[in-house]
Amino acid sequence: MPHTRTTPLIQSLPATVPFVGPEVQERLNGARYTARLGANENAFGPSPRAVEAMKTAASEIWQYADSSSYELRAAIAEQHAATPENVVVGEGIDGLLGYLVRMMIAPGDAVVTSAGAYPTFNYHAAGYGAAIHKVAYRADSEDLPSLMARAAETGAKLIYFANPDNPMGSWCKGADVAAALEHLPEGCLLILDEAYVEFAPKGTAAPVGADDPRVIRMRTFSKAYGMAGARVGYAIGAQPLIAEFEKIRNHFGMNRAAQAGALAAYHDTDWLDHIRREVQTAQDTIARIATENGLTALPSATNFVAVDCGNFARAVLAGLIARGIFVRMPFTRPQDRCIRISCGRAADLDRLAAALPGALKDAGA
Amino acid sequence: MPHTRTTPLIQSLPATVPFVGPEVQERLNGARYTARLGANENAFGPSPRAVEAMKTAASEIWQYADSSSYELRAAIAEQHAATPENVVVGEGIDGLLGYLVRMMIAPGDAVVTSAGAYPTFNYHAAGYGAAIHKVAYRADSEDLPSLMARAAETGAKLIYFANPDNPMGSWCKGADVAAALEHLPEGCLLILDEAYVEFAPKGTAAPVGADDPRVIRMRTFSKAYGMAGARVGYAIGAQPLIAEFEKIRNHFGMNRAAQAGALAAYHDTDWLDHIRREVQTAQDTIARIATENGLTALPSATNFVAVDCGNFARAVLAGLIARGIFVRMPFTRPQDRCIRISCGRAADLDRLAAALPGALKDAGA
Numbered sequence: 191m192p193h194t195r196t197t198p199l200i201q202s203l204p205a206t207v208p209f210v211g212p213e214v215q216e217r218l219n220g221a222r223y224t225a226r227l228g229a230n231e232n233a234f235g236p237s238p239r240a241v242e243a244m245k246t247a248a249s250e251i252w253q254y255a256d257s258s259s260y261e262l263r264a265a266i267a268e269q270h271a272a273t274p275e276n277v278v279v280g281e282g283i284d285g286l287l288g289y290l291v292r293m294m295i296a297p298g299d300a301v302v303t304s305a306g307a308y309p310t311f312n313y314h315a316a317g318y319g320a321a322i323h324k325v326a327y328r329a330d331s332e333d334l335p336s337l338m339a340r341a342a343e344t345g346a347k348l349i350y351f352a353n354p355d356n357p358m359g360s361w362c363k364g365a366d367v368a369a370a371l372e373h374l375p376e377g378c379l380l381i382l383d384e385a386y387v388e389f390a391p392k393g394t395a396a397p398v399g400a401d402d403p404r405v406i407r408m409r410t411f412s413k414a415y416g417m418a419g420a421r422v423g424y425a426i427g428a429q430p431l432i433a434e435f436e437k438i439r440n441h442f443g444m445n446r447a448a449q450a451g452a453l454a455a456y457h458d459t460d461w462l463d464h465i466r467r468e469v470q471t472a473q474d475t476i477a478r479i480a481t482e483n484g485l486t487a488l489p490s491a492t493n494f495v496a497v498d499c500g501n502f503a504r505a506v507l508a509g510l511i512a513r514g515i516f517v518r519m520p521f522t523r524p525q526d527r528c529i530r531i532s533c534g535r536a537a538d539l540d541r542l543a544a545a546l547p548g549a550l551k552d553a554g555a
Numbered sequence: 556m557p558h559t560r561t562t563p564l565i566q567s568l569p570a571t572v573p574f575v576g577p578e579v580q581e582r583l584n585g586a587r588y589t590a591r592l593g594a595n596e597n598a599f600g601p602s603p604r605a606v607e608a609m610k611t612a613a614s615e616i617w618q619y620a621d622s623s624s625y626e627l628r629a630a631i632a633e634q635h636a637a638t639p640e641n642v643v644v645g646e647g648i649d650g651l652l653g654y655l656v657r658m659m660i661a662p663g664d665a666v667v668t669s670a671g672a673y674p675t676f677n678y679h680a681a682g683y684g685a686a687i688h689k690v691a692y693r694a695d696s697e698d699l700p701s702l703m704a705r706a707a708e709t710g711a712k713l714i715y716f717a718n719p720d721n722p723m724g725s726w727c728k729g730a731d732v733a734a735a736l737e738h739l740p741e742g743c744l745l746i747l748d749e750a751y752v753e754f755a756p757k758g759t760a761a762p763v764g765a766d767d768p769r770v771i772r773m774r775t776f777s778k779a780y781g782m783a784g785a786r787v788g789y790a791i792g793a794q795p796l797i798a799e800f801e802k803i804r805n806h807f808g809m810n811r812a813a814q815a816g817a818l819a820a821y822h823d824t825d826w827l828d829h830i831r832r833e834v835q836t837a838q839d840t841i842a843r844i845a846t847e848n849g850l851t852a853l854p855s856a857t858n859f860v861a862v863d864c865g866n867f868a869r870a871v872l873a874g875l876i877a878r879g880i881f882v883r884m885p886f887t888r889p890q891d892r893c894i895r896i897s898c899g900r901a902a903d904l905d906r907l908a909a910a911l912p913g914a915l916k917d918a919g920a
Contacts, residue, residue: 195712195742196799197661205798209806211622226618235617244616244812248609251784251816252600253591254777257576281646281808288805296562317803347560377560412619419616419811433570434561438682440653441574443646445810446784447609451616 199297199319208309212516221514225538228516230356230386230494232416233534234468240417240455247447255446262453266409266424269456272400276426278435281443283385283408283423286435288314290406290425293434294347294379295320302341303350304332306357306522308383311350320348327525330488330496331360334370342375349374352383354390357520357530359490364396374404379431382407388414388462389469390491403428411448413493414465415455420448469493472533479543483550488528496520496528502555503527509549515542564662564684573674577881586879590903593881595721595751595859597781598899599833605782605820612812620811627818631774631789634821637765641791643800646808648750648773648788651800653679655771655790658799659712659744660685667706668715669697671722671887673748676715685713692890695853695861696725699735707740714739717748719755722885722895724855729761739769744796747772753779753827754834755856768793776813778858779830780820785813834858837898844908848915853893861885861893867920868892874914880907 212229216222226233235241259279267274280286287310295301297319303311305324315322323344325336332355341349354361367382374380382405387395398405406427412418422444425432455461476495477487486498499506507519507529519529531542577594581587591598600606624644632639645651652675660666662684668676670689680687688709690701697720706714719726732747739745747770752760763770771792777783787809790797820826841860842852851863864871872884872894884894896907 195744196658197664199661200658200799200802203802205802207801207806209622211619211807213621213625214623217625229619231619232617235614241613241616244613245610247784248606248613248812248816249600251606251609252597252781254576254594254596254783256578257574258579260578260582281805285805285808293561293565296564299562379560416617418619419612421808421810434565436572437565437568437570440646440650441572442576442783443650443786445786445813447613447812448810451613 203317207313215516223516224514225534225541226516227532227534227538227542228518229418230413230492230532231418232413232465232493233538234416234465236416236451237455237458237461239458239461240415240451243454244447244451247450251446253446254442255444255449257441259444259449262449262456265453265456266426270400270426272426273429275429276400276432277424278432278439279422279424279444280439281423282412282421283383283410284310285421286408286423286425287311287381289435289439290381291315291318291320291348292438300344300346301348301350302337302344302346304337306520306525307332307350308352308356309521311381327358330358330525331355331362334362334367335373338370338373338375341378346375346378348379348381350381350383352385353394353396354386354491356386356492357518358496358525358528359488359492359494361390361394361491364394367396368398371398371404380405384408385410386413386492389466389493394491400426401428403431406431411452411455414462415452416465417448417451417455420451421445422448422452469533472539475536475539476531476533479539479546483546493533495531495533497531498528499555500527502550502553503529505553506549506555509552510545513545513549515545568682572678580881588881589879590899590906591881592897592899592903592907593883594783595778595857595897596783597778597830597858598903599781599830601781601816602820602823602826604823604826605780605816608819609812609816612815616811618811619807620809620814622806624809624814627814627821630818630821631791635765635791637791638794640794641765641797642789643797643804644787644789644809645804646788647777647786648748648775649675650786651773651788651790652676652746654800654804655746656680656683656685656713657803665709665711666713666715667702667709667711669702671885671890672697672715673717673721674886676746692723695723695890696720696727699727699732700738703735703738703740706743711740711743713744713746715746715748717750718759718761719751719856721751721857722883723861723890723893724853724857724859726755726759726856729759732761733763736763736769745770749773750775751778751857754831754858759856765791766793768796771796776817776820779827780817781830782813782816782820785816786810787813787817834898837904840901840904841896841898844904844911848911858898860896860898862896863893864920865892867915867918868894870918871914871920874917875910878910878914880910
């Protein structure tokens with residue numbers, strides 16, 4: 191059987207992965223979710239200008255997209271005092287993480303991340319045979335000094351660090367990230383995942399130059415820009431590093447309408463401000479719902495809120511799922527005392543508020 | 556500098572790749588093309604039902620797509636007397652080829668393809684360190700018996716074979732492909748790229764069962780379905796092989812609107828018939844233009860036509876490019892006596908007809 195001739199590395203990988211989407215769960219459960227609060231999607235939607243651009247592009251979809259994503263890269267570069275050669279656009283941060291790991295990691299090479307941080311980095315790291323070293327969170331935050339210390343110990347080629355963090359919603363000052371780079375081991379690259387940074391307080395984005403060879407910064411149109419289903423992410427880094435992506439990326443991999451939509455969204459700063467206000471309101475609502483149910487909402491710099499349910503988190507999650515509310519929870523102790531609730535629309539959060547008391551009661555909380 | 560810590564394999568890869576899209580060329584040339592006939596795009600466009608589905612999905616793009624592409628896989632499976640577990644959907648055939656090569660090829664493993672066949676297979680094969688063995692075309696066709704013989708000699712794990720062929724437009728009977736499988740070496744997998752098969756005469760699609768472990772068949776929505784910019788391809792194969800993709804693919808990599816559009820397009824068989832008629836007309840027009848200019852159009856089972864320009868092909872190509880006509884040509888002798896012209900709309904082909912005499916004159920033909 192030819193499939194048994196997969197590489198030894200592929201044979202070593204698990205057959206199942208943690209990415210079970212809500213549609214898959216709905217089919218398994220035989221019931222639709224009534225509130226979609228588990229994937230940190232932005233239910234307030236993309237800029238109307240982005241929607242219009244995507245609709246226009248639908249009729250032109252017979253053409254491949256610009257394989258260089260030039261206009262989008264140029265617009266991004268301008269905002270970051272960089273050049274288009276500092277920017278690569280890809281199929282979401284997930285896709286870019288895959289390319290980056292492939293570029294840097296041969297089997298056995300070390301990488302460092304936090305126990306319970308974004309699993310897709312680990313998925314790609316394992317997929318290319320990395321030795322994955324994990325550092326515990328400290329006070330519900332990814333612990334950058336300890337990540338760097340572990341990288342030094344292990345000779346790691348990559349550190350994954352998200353600011354703000356997912357799944358806890360915590361954050362640190364960008365200036366602290368920049369200062370910590372002094373302690374980055376020689377030859378180690380920091381992946382700074384800023385997927386949620388547009389929701390964070392001013393000063394959270396790290397003041398790091400695009401040409402700094404120590405850092406590659408990842409951003410996305412999936413969160414603040416409300417285009418998760420479009421699959422547009424980007425990375426900013428030193429030109430020699432960014433150039434390496436050209437050797438391996440899927441050159442015609444970008445959806446044409448998605449690129450047009452992202453460009454329109456990027457220019458609509460009024461809509462971004464509107465989104466920030468909506469998300470702030472939703473954060474407050476989730477915190478209120480938590481308090482009303484005797485639970486504690488953690489501070490958040492993202493479009494989701496981690497709600498501390500103590501020992502009952504897993505049971506509460508199950509109760510919410512059973513009641514048609516799609517939410518998720520952290521994988522790892524001690525973060526897994528929380529459930530993670532995305533900043534949905536008022537109607538979604540009303541459904542959450544209606545379901546939570548029953549879920550808590552069933553959980554014996 | 557961290558970027559110098561890329562893997563030895565990545566360091567061995569060329570910094571430039573052959574995929575220079577028309578937009579990139581336009582920027583380099585400082586002029587727009589007036590006819591886009593170089594990428595085998597389907598200028599007759601997607602089904603109006605697909606366009607409508609994509610427009611509707613634009614407003615819902617804040618949601619990730621179904622990570623399992625279930626509905627699309629189910630529809631495809633139904634047409635192929637298969638199950639959804641025989642089908643994987645990915646970011647175009649290009650994306651699926653990348654995943655497949657990654658699954659099968661460790662550095663030094665052998666693969667076999669034809670000299671001058673689809674370069675993206677070679678790109679991925681080189682990208683994962685394959686030893687690439689090439690077999691010459693025979694009478695402008697990919698030579699399946701010789702490919703199999705070479706695979707036996709080299710112990711190849713993969714054979715790439717396109718039917719119909721790109722860039723020559725030639726084809727063979729599907730029954731001959733199925734019969735040739737008797738000679739496939741043990742443990743070798745045939746990649747049967749049927750990207751253009753919807754344009755080909757009845758009987759070109761190979762009568763191979765979805766569960767046959769010797770073959771993985773690749774199809775796309777980029778050509779007959781007119782959705783190149785959407786990035787939707789699929790592969791059909793034995794369930795154990797298809798299951799391996801789950802270990803490595805970008806699980807949320809598909810654009811939501813693209814999936815909705817592909818599903819609508821797949822069901823619109825009337826539009827597909829309309830496209831086939833338009834492409835047939837364009838094939839005839841290109842052949843007539845060739846004849847009027849003293850050139851010979853090769854028979855085609857695709858939405859492009861290879862036109863034999865003898866020793867002048869490269870110069871004729873340059874002359875057409877200079878006149879704003881985007882066309883391409885085969886990379887390799889003896890196919891590179893031809894230029895490859897996509898089946899555009901009447902107005903596009905009018906521009907080609909207007910430009911060709913001058914291009915031939917400049918070429919000294």
